[in-house]
Amino acid sequence: MTAVPSRTRARTDTDPLWLRVLALTLVIGFLGVMILLPLATVFVQGLSRGLAPAWAAIREHDALAALQLTLLIAAISVPFNAVFGVCASWAVAKHDFPGKSLLVSLIDLPFSVSPVVAGLIYVLVFGLQGWFGPWLQAHNISIIFAVPGIVLATIFVTFPFVARELIPLMEAQGTDEEEAAVSMGASGLMTFLRVTAPNIRWGLAYGVLLCNARAMGEFGAVSVVSGHIRGRTDTMPLHVEILYNEYDFVGAFAVAGLLCLMALGTLALKALLEIARPELDSHGV
Amino acid sequence: MAYEPGVPTLAGVSEERRLTTGQSPPPPPLRAPLAIRVEEVRKSFARYPALNDVSLDVRPGELLALLGPSGSGKTTLLRLIAGLDFPEAGAIRFDGVDVTFAAAAQRGVGFVFQQYALFRHMTVAQNISFGLDVRKRLLRPTPAVRKARVEELLKLVELDGLGGRRPAQLSGGQRQRVALARALAVEPRVLLLDEPFGALDATVRKSLRRELRRIHAATGVTTLFVTHDQDEALELADRVAVLNKGRIEQVGTPSEVYVAPASAFVAGFVGEANRFEGAVADGLFRSGSIRLPAAGIEGRAVAFVRPHTVRLAPEPGAAGSLAATLGRQVANGPLTRCEARLADGRDVEFVLSHATAEGLPPAGNAIWLTFDHGHVFAVP
Amino acid sequence: MATATADRGRPWRRRSAVPGLGLTLGVTVSILSLVVLIPLAAVAARGLSLSPESFARVAFSQRAVHAYLLSLGTALIAAVINALLGVLTAWVLVRNRFPGRRLLDSLVDLPFALPTAVAGISLATLYGPNGWLGAPLARAGITFANNAGGIIIALTFIGLPFVVRTVEPVLRDLAADVEEASASLGATRLQTLIRVVAPSLAPAWITGFALAFARGVGEYGSVIFIAGNMPYRSEITPLLITIELEQFDYAAASAIALVMLGLSFALLLIVNTGQAWMRRSTEA
Numbered sequence: 001m002t003a004v005p006s007r008t009r010a011r012t013d014t015d016p017l018w019l020r021v022l023a024l025t026l027v028i029g030f031l032g033v034m035i036l037l038p039l040a041t042v043f044v045q046g047l048s049r050g051l052a053p054a055w056a057a058i059r060e061h062d063a064l065a066a067l068q069l070t071l072l073i074a075a076i077s078v079p080f081n082a083v084f085g086v087c088a089s090w091a092v093a094k095h096d097f098p099g100k101s102l103l104v105s106l107i108d109l110p111f112s113v114s115p116v117v118a119g120l121i122y123v124l125v126f127g128l129q130g131w132f133g134p135w136l137q138a139h140n141i142s143i144i145f146a147v148p149g150i151v152l153a154t155i156f157v158t159f160p161f162v163a164r165e166l167i168p169l170m171e172a173q174g175t176d177e178e179e180a181a182v183s184m185g186a187s188g189l190m191t192f193l194r195v196t197a198p199n200i201r202w203g204l205a206y207g208v209l210l211c212n213a214r215a216m217g218e219f220g221a222v223s224v225v226s227g228h229i230r231g232r233t234d235t236m237p238l239h240v241e242i243l244y245n246e247y248d249f250v251g252a253f254a255v256a257g258l259l260c261l262m263a264l265g266t267l268a269l270k271a272l273l274e275i276a277r278p279e280l281d282s283h284g285v
Numbered sequence: 286m287a288y289e290p291g292v293p294t295l296a297g298v299s300e301e302r303r304l305t306t307g308q309s310p311p312p313p314p315l316r317a318p319l320a321i322r323v324e325e326v327r328k329s330f331a332r333y334p335a336l337n338d339v340s341l342d343v344r345p346g347e348l349l350a351l352l353g354p355s356g357s358g359k360t361t362l363l364r365l366i367a368g369l370d371f372p373e374a375g376a377i378r379f380d381g382v383d384v385t386f387a388a389a390a391q392r393g394v395g396f397v398f399q400q401y402a403l404f405r406h407m408t409v410a411q412n413i414s415f416g417l418d419v420r421k422r423l424l425r426p427t428p429a430v431r432k433a434r435v436e437e438l439l440k441l442v443e444l445d446g447l448g449g450r451r452p453a454q455l456s457g458g459q460r461q462r463v464a465l466a467r468a469l470a471v472e473p474r475v476l477l478l479d480e481p482f483g484a485l486d487a488t489v490r491k492s493l494r495r496e497l498r499r500i501h502a503a504t505g506v507t508t509l510f511v512t513h514d515q516d517e518a519l520e521l522a523d524r525v526a527v528l529n530k531g532r533i534e535q536v537g538t539p540s541e542v543y544v545a546p547a548s549a550f551v552a553g554f555v556g557e558a559n560r561f562e563g564a565v566a567d568g569l570f571r572s573g574s575i576r577l578p579a580a581g582i583e584g585r586a587v588a589f590v591r592p593h594t595v596r597l598a599p600e601p602g603a604a605g606s607l608a609a610t611l612g613r614q615v616a617n618g619p620l621t622r623c624e625a626r627l628a629d630g631r632d633v634e635f636v637l638s639h640a641t642a643e644g645l646p647p648a649g650n651a652i653w654l655t656f657d658h659g660h661v662f663a664v665p
Numbered sequence: 666m667a668t669a670t671a672d673r674g675r676p677w678r679r680r681s682a683v684p685g686l687g688l689t690l691g692v693t694v695s696i697l698s699l700v701v702l703i704p705l706a707a708v709a710a711r712g713l714s715l716s717p718e719s720f721a722r723v724a725f726s727q728r729a730v731h732a733y734l735l736s737l738g739t740a741l742i743a744a745v746i747n748a749l750l751g752v753l754t755a756w757v758l759v760r761n762r763f764p765g766r767r768l769l770d771s772l773v774d775l776p777f778a779l780p781t782a783v784a785g786i787s788l789a790t791l792y793g794p795n796g797w798l799g800a801p802l803a804r805a806g807i808t809f810a811n812n813a814g815g816i817i818i819a820l821t822f823i824g825l826p827f828v829v830r831t832v833e834p835v836l837r838d839l840a841a842d843v844e845e846a847s848a849s850l851g852a853t854r855l856q857t858l859i860r861v862v863a864p865s866l867a868p869a870w871i872t873g874f875a876l877a878f879a880r881g882v883g884e885y886g887s888v889i890f891i892a893g894n895m896p897y898r899s900e901i902t903p904l905l906i907t908i909e910l911e912q913f914d915y916a917a918a919s920a921i922a923l924v925m926l927g928l929s930f931a932l933l934l935i936v937n938t939g940q941a942w943m944r945r946s947t948e949a
Contacts, residue, residue, distance in 0.1 A: 015854065020761060027757045028769070030750045034822050035775050037797060038787040045790060084696050091689040095681050106697055111876075112929045113705070114883025116903035117922045120910065121704035124711050129915055131707060155700055176402035178683045179369050183389040183396040184416030184471050188684035194419065198406040210777065217780030219886030224907060237782040237886070244786045244890065253790075256783040263778035270778075271771045369682040389682050 042260050046253035054254035057243070063255055065231040066239035069147070073222075073235060074215040077154040081211050082204065085162025090192070092163075093170035094178060104167070110159040118156045119224025122149055145227030150235065153221035158211045165207030166200055173199055206273050213266045217259065318346035319379055319474040319507045321366060326375030328361055335361040337531040338375065343475075343509060348501050350518035351511045353528035354554065359511045360399075360479055362528070366509065367396045367477050379474065395468030395506075397478040401460045403452040409463050410435045410448035416471035438466040441500060458489040462496070469504065476501075478510035482517065494521050515555050519543065527551050549587050549662035558589035559633050562664070570661045573629045574607055579661035590659040592622070595635035597645075598653035606653040609633065611645060625652060708926070712919035724920040728896055729905060733924065736902040739813050740881030743820035748874045751828025752866070758829070759836045773829050776822055781886030788819055789890040811893035816901065819887040824877030831873035832866055839865050868940055875936040879929055 046054050057063060088107055092100060110118065124130050126143040136143060143149045177199070181191040219237040226233045234242065236259055243252035321343035328336045336358045343349050351359040364370040366377060368389030376385045384392055404412050410432075411418075417431045426434070439445050442462035452460055461481060468476060481497065482490040498521060501508050512518050518525045519539040526536045527550070535547035546552035553560060563572025565586045570579040577588050598606035612624035612632075621642035625633050633654065637645075645652065715723065723729070758770050776784065792799040792809045799809065809815035839862065847857040885903040892899040902925050909918035 023753055023757050024761060024763065027750070027754045030754065031769060031772060033798070034825055035772050038784060038791055038822065039775065041787045041791045041797070042783060045787075084693065087689040087696075088693040091686055091693050094683045095686045095690075097686065097690065103693070103697075106701065107693075109701055109705075112879045112883075112933055114885065114903045114906075114922075114925060114929075116885050116906050117708065117883070117925065120906060120918055120922055121708050123910065124707040124915060124919065125704050127915070129913070152700070156704070159701060175683050176398050176400060177404055179389070180396065180398060180402040180467075181404075181415065181419070182682055182684065183367055183369065183392075183394055184419065184467070185390045186415070186419040187390070188688075190419045191683070192685070194415070195404055198404075213778040217778070217783070219780060219782040219785075220884075220903060223885075224910060237780040240780075240782050240786065241890075249790075252786055256780075256786060259780050259783050263775060263780070263783075266778040267771045267774055270774065271767065364682075367682075388684070 039260060042253055042256050045249060046257040048253075049250050053250050054257065057248075057251035057254035058258055060251070062231045062234065063236075063239055063251075066234045066236045066255075067258075069150075069234065070216050070236045072147070073150055073154050074212055076151050077158060077215050078208060078212045080155055081158055082162050082208050084159070085164075085166055085207060085211075086204070088163040089166035089170050090196075093167050094175050107163050108160050110156050113156075115153075115157055115218065115220030116224055118221040119153050122152050122156075122225055126152075144225050145229070146233060149225035150222050150233065153225045154215050154218050157218050157221050158214045161211035161214065162204065162207035165203050165210070169200055169203040170196075202273060202276060206270070209266060209269055209273065213263065216262065318505055320345045320381075321475060321507065321509075322378040322381075323362070323366065324376045324378070326362070326365060326372045326377065328358075328365060328370065328372045330361075334531050336365070336372070339528075339531070339533055340375075341526055341533060341536065343507060344524075346505050346507055347523040348498075348508045348510075348521065350522035350525045351509060351528060352513070352515060352518040352525050352555070354513055356530075357528040358531040359513075359528045363477050363479055363509060363511050366475070367394045368392045369396070393471070393474040395471060395473030395476045397461070397464045397468050397476070397481050399480040399483050401452070401464045403460055403463055403467070405452050407451075408448065409439075409444065409450050409452070409455070412452070412463055413438055413448075413467045413470050415467065434470060438470055441469070441503070442466045442496070456489075457485050458493060461485065461493060465497075465500065469500070469506075473506060476504075476506050476508040478508070480511055480513070482512075482514075490517070497521065519555070525555075527555060529554070546589070546660055549589070549660075549664075552589040552660045552662065556591060557634070558591055558660075559595075559635075561588045561590070561631070561659075562586075563588065565661065565663070570659070573627070573631065575627075575656060576605065577656060577659040577661055582661060582663045585664040586661050587664055588659040588661045590633075590656050592634045592636040594656070594658045595633065596655050596657065597637070597641065598655050601651070601653050603653060603655070606655045609652055609654050611648050611650055611652050613648060614642060614645065616642070625654065627654075705926075708919050708922050711916055712923040715916050715920060719916075720920050723917040724924050728900070729902075729921055729924075731897045732900050732902040732905045732921075733928070735813060735816070735900070736882050736925075737928065739816040739820055739901075740824075740878050740884075743817050743824055743881050744874050744878040746817075746821050747824045747828045747877045748870065751825065751873060751877075752832050752870060755829045755832040755836050759833060774826050776825050781823065781884070782890075784822055785819065785887040785890035788815075788822060788887065792818060792891060809891065811895045811899050813899065815891035815893070816888050816899060819891050820881040820884055823884050823887050824881050827877040827880065828870065828873035831869045831876070835866055835869040868943055871936060871940060871943075875932065879932060882929060882932075883925070 088103075091097075092104060123144055125132060126136060126149060127133050128137065128144075130144075133144075143152070177195050178191050181195045182188075186194070216235075217237055218235075219241070222235055223238060223241070226235070226238055228234060228238060228242065230239075230242065236255060240252050240256050240259070243249075243255065321341075323339060323341040323343075325338045325340055326336055327334070327338055339358070339362060341362070351362060353359045361370065365372050368384070368387060368391075371386055376383055378384065379392065389396075404415065407415070413435045414431045417426055417434065420426075425431075435448060436445075439448055442465055444459060444462055444466070447455070447459070452463065455463065461484075465478075465481075478497075482493055485493065494517060497508075497510070510521070519542070522539060524536060524538055525542050527534045527542060529550045535542055535551045537545075537547075542551060543556050546555060552558055561572040561575055563570055563575070563586060564584060565571075565579045565582045568578065568580050570577040570582075570586055570588050572588065575588070577590075579586065579588075602608075608628045609625040612626060614624075615622045616639065619639050620636050621639055623635050623637060623642065623645070625635070627633060635654065712720065712724075754773065758766060758773075790796050792802070792815060794800065794803055794808070794810070802808070807814075809818065843861060843865075844857055847861045848854075852860065883903060885901075885907075888901055889904055892901065892904075894900050894904055902921065906918045906921050906925075909915075909921065
């Protein structure tokens with residue numbers, strides 16, 4: 001009789017070894033086939049003729065222009081979405097107002113819209129046949145098939161990233177500290193800068209990181225509005241597509257390898273943030 | 286809001302004197318303490334009302350407790366006074382000036398939060414000096430003055446030398462002291478504390494109560510604190526406001542509230558009491574064989590009898606005495622708590638001096654009790 | 666400050682002690698409207714500018730209907746694969762300690778971080794006739810050219826992190842003592858899993874499934890390289906929209922996009938309603 005409880009306990013603590021090994025094997029097999037093999041493919045294909053051709057493909061004029069454009073797009077759209085995300089989460093997490101849950105759903109909306117549709121909507125608004133197309137053409141302003149369109153499409157697809165990260169964090173932190181600051185005479189801006197911002201900085205960094213990864217890698221939406229002008233409106237992912245469709249596999253995979261390295265860098269930073277965050281953004285002192 | 290240097294020090298203020306006289310504190314405060322008037326204030330959350338036309342006068346310099354069970358609206362009232370929430374109707378006046386919708390920042394309140402709400406990324410000293418640091422440049426004291434002020438306040442709350450610590454490195458009681466010092470740093474005209482000792486263990490609570498009493502005496506600032514603990518309210522406050530279901534049931538000194546409860550709720554909530562249901566006719570409350578005087582009431586009623594007012598009858602079967610079977614006795618310092626069961630099966634608790642209790646028979650024997658005093662209220 | 670005055674002008678405006686609601690809400694709603702809502706309204710306006718007959722002709726042409734069914738079907742299958750293997754992955758990552766666990770855990774997020782076009786060309790090569798996996802599979806008679814198989818592989822890759830990342834925190838927070846309590850009351854391991862663990866995981870599981878599904882329905886970049894893009898066989902809806910766009914048939918593109926948006930929103934609505942219902946039933 002006394003043996004029963006201990007046996008029960010042992011069984012809940014650990015499932016049978018064979019089951020654990022089977023599960024682990026399945027998972028490693030799944031992730032190996034779905035993630036590691038594609039990753040390895042990129043590098044092996046990119047380096048299939050050695051380092052020199054791959055390096056040349058990256059140093060090539062159009063590739064460098066694409067890299068510059070991608071960085072420019074991210075440099076505009078990520079700060080924009082960061083500011084938006086902070087504003088939205090301040091309003092949503094620190095206040096109560098009618099229609100709040102509707103607002104949160106609308107902020108999440110871009111996640112459920114196909115990237116291609118995200119591109120399409122800007123074509124319909126700013127394209128030649130669009131609402132403002134004729135006016136824009138008359139004033140010699142190009143948005144579609146030009147950089148502003150790519151920026152807009154990128155902002156759309158990365159719109160919710162920062163807000164989604166910050167809203168739950170700020171809701172969990174509550175409003176006590178802000179109220180304390182306000183009751184001691186701090187202005188709204190002062191309260192945000194000195195009390196709220198230090199509490200959310202790692203969450204913000206996390207959201208910005210994810211937002212940036214998507215901004216630099218977006219393909220579908222950008223493809224629709226870019227116009228694919230080599231050296232002018234081609235981002236890196238679009239450049240990969242062009243090279244691939246021209247059967248320049250070494251070039252395509254060399255540039256893809258560069259994007260892979262950026263993605264791996266993102267994952268490394270993300271892992272570091274996840275280690276740092278529990279201590280730094282924790283709540284309930 | 287000019288900075289007035291120097292916090293009143295503790296020297297010369299005798300805690301004993303303060304406690305025994307029950308007078309308002311000796312003169313040190315630098316400006317006249319603030320009077321607060323709450324007029325017919327109403328506030329509701331989602332569906333249920335939090336406050337129903339509540340009025341309250343807070344006297345200058347007093348230490349007032351808002352006492353009530355959870356959900357009674359006491360924290361809401363405190364937050365309305367602080368400017369952390371705003372009422373739907375009614376007004377709040379500070380020395381006659383309407384501040385109902387004034388921002389918290391303009392009111393000059395010091396608020397101490399139940400969970401402390403310390404800024405976790407700042408040191409203790411930075412926390413305390415925050416309210417001074419965020420002032421507009423012209424009104425901001427020099428760094429040296431701010432530093433001196435922090436030192437003074439650390440001394441006041443007995444945390445000297447801990448200014449460099451982070452909140453996470455402090456105990457609960459120490460955090461609460463920091464919160465108190467931080468609220469006092471801005472020289473508030475009123476100090477508001479929301480369940481200040483709620484999250485602390487019993488020993489720390491006791492010592493912090495004395496601390497608050499001492500600091501109140503030293504600063505003389507009008508102080509309101511919210512609590513659900515009647516001992517805390519009765520022991521600490523000059524006056525107690527008892528709240529229930531968004532209404533104020535009674536405002537009075539601790540002894541008024543205890544000795545002369547204004548409603549059945551107050552009688553039941555403040556202090557211990559045996560509760561009997563019955564009816565009043567011709568000025569007499571009857572419940573089974575219990576009889577209590579009850580003037581000015583008719584019909585269904587409820588009576589509260591404090592355990593210390595129950596007496597042993599001088600002799601078995603004495604006139605007006607009730608037969609009972611003695612139950613458990615628990616010696617508790619100079620007093621002994623006893624339980625007994627009346628002949629009709631109802632249980633009674635009473636308290637006897639240790640000496641009187643010595644004379645009781647063993648449990649299970651018959652005794653005779655007299656109820657000569659009770660608080661009787663009509664049941665609506 | 667002694668003369669703190671009431672903000673009598675518009676007392677109803679002051680709802681909260683924490684300032685900045687007006688400013689931040691104004692900025693939020695303005696940007697949301699300009700960037701998301703008004704442009705989305707343009708699709709509706711353009712799509713609905715068609716007469717009902719021509720809308721039906723364009724949006725429900727045989728080719729379009731094939732594309733919808735293909736997008737929905739492949740996204741559903743990929744989401745189911747991810748739901749099953751994702752929950753297993755989460756369980757392995759949370760409940761086991763083994764060398765390389767952190768690395769594996771980080772790699773789960775690769776589909777979030779990797780540009781979809783890179784995933785697309787990589788998968789196309791890997792499963793292509795000469796690829797590491799494609800060649801042996803071709804010898805066994807399995808090909809992924811011009812059929813739904815390749816699309817499912819791409820969508821499985823894209824949707825992989827969703828289920829893992831939504832289930833993982835719930836699984837971690839699901840205190841071991843609940844399982845121990847269940848066992849101490851005499852439940853077998855299987856009973857504990859079905860009656861205690863599964864219901865706690867279900868809301869997160871369904872959320873992850875729905876996110877993976879929604880992402881799969883709209884996915885473009887990773888699919889087009891591997892799919893072959895044969896009309897009626899391996900042409901997904903987003904691709905059909907870009908084809909209409911390349912022919913400057915904006916109305917047709919909008920009509921198809923509208924149907925797609927309708928499908929996505931209907932899906933989200935179903936999932937949200939289901940979740941609300943489940944939350945009520947577990948709280949009651």
